[in-house]
Amino acid sequence: MKNWPLWEVFIRSKNGLSHKHVGSLHATDSEMAMENARDVYTRRMEGVSIWVVESKHITASNPEESGELFEPAQDKVYRHPTFYNLPNELKHI
């Protein structure tokens, strides 16, 4: 379908929570995408806010490169609270 790009839909179910990805749909422009997202993904008041983004604007990390991409964090154990030894008697720290 010409001029019917794919859009990804994100919904915030209630204030305080983040938008979550719920699926995708085809639409000719952002207005149609928004209305279709409302019709398909919020029939039971599942959300208070909708984001629609054309799929082509999303850059996704490549699973094949996950190793290199996430490697820097793997050996930095000192970023975690459990790395630090403090006496058990101490409270609230």
Place this chain on the structure above:
Amino acid sequence: MRINLEEQFQAKIDAEVKIEPKDWMPEKYRKTLIRQISQHAHSEIVGMLPEGNWITRAPNLRRKVALLAKVQDEAGHGLYLYSAAETLGADRDQLFRDLHSGKAKYSSIFNYPTLSWADMGAVGWLVDGAAIMNQVMLCRTSYGPYARAMVRICKEESFHQRQGYEIMLTLCNGTPEQKAMAQDALNRWWWPSLMMFGPTDAESTHSEQAMKWKIKRKTNDELRQQFIDVTVEQAEFLGLTIPDPDLKWNEERGHYDFGAIDWEEFWRVVKGGGTMNRNRIKTRTKAFEEGAWVREAANAYAEKQEQKLKSQVA
């Protein structure tokens, strides 16, 4: 060190790690899922027709709004599933072409006609009931987007079954004619509903690989038995008789024994010999063709807006 992709993939499956769209997967896994998910999507869309048939003849407003909402939900379910199929690289236009040409299948249950208002009760109770059993199982399927679509669908599906059962309850508590109408609907929809779970495990060629890849988490026979065990009580509560003289509780097995399914009928209907096969495809194709002007108008409007933007910038 040679990395065997197939082995890595199977290890993920065995460890209950979900497979997501861009992950490496065997080509057969991808093709099997595209076929299964798109058939599921087609089933939802075609499944709107047997019940759509009765919207204008619902006996009261409560029944009408419920039936309308149910049929709308089925449209949405189809859309979730087409989207899931697209994450695997399927082309939506091609999926529609395959449905209209008869190349793609949909659940054969929808090749049966809805002959009376009581069918709305039987279909909601039994057909959605059977679908729920299958879909709850699929919430744990190995492919992420399919599993997530199933979770969303299951949440919506339970109202469908309750709506149908409520209709059956009202008819069975009504006049003798109403109860007879309900019994007639049960008589016609019982065996086709059992067939929804597909051929027996012994006859099911793809089952083993589908279980190994955790596309399927339970076998056809397991689901069919589960459905029968759960539904018999519901029929008893209605005061209706299930049209199976061999239906009997087996204390030893802890399940109901049931009669032989007519597999000749199953294959006859799957292969095009059901009452409504041609009608369903004709209706879908007509809707698609007659709706072309809407798609073309939306297209033309989008292009016009793009041109407008371009000339403003220039």
